[in-house]
Amino acid sequence: MDNIQLLLKSTADVKCQVIYEDKTILIPANNETLGSSILKEALKKLLISTEDFHMYQLYIMDDPVKPLNIGLDLSIEEIRSCFIEDLVMIPFQLQKKWNIFYSRQLFITNFSLE
Secondary structure (H helix, E strand, O other), rough: OOOOOOOOOOOOOEEEEEEOOOOEEEEEEOOEEEEHHHHHHHHHHOOOOHHHHHEEEEEOOOOOOOOOOOOOOOOOOHHHHHOOOOOOEEEEEEHHHHHHOOOHHHHHHHOOOO
């Protein structure tokens, strides 16, 4: 019998590191992968219903003080172009939208002009 060798080649050329609360997951992607696919895959891995994807938002953590909110229709190639260097791991943070709204409302409610 002939000796058979298999070569597995990954089509993923970048990893997306997604942080949500106290969990961190890695998602393989390529330049054509859309932000919406990253979001849905993150929700699956975190055991959150993908039907609720509209309740979540992805942020690029290039600047921890001012994370950049990304459009879900952006590709990884477009997201990578936001960085000076060509990253092989893109850091994302996943947040529930109502948490953002609530924290802003809390700030506005507690603000006074006295």
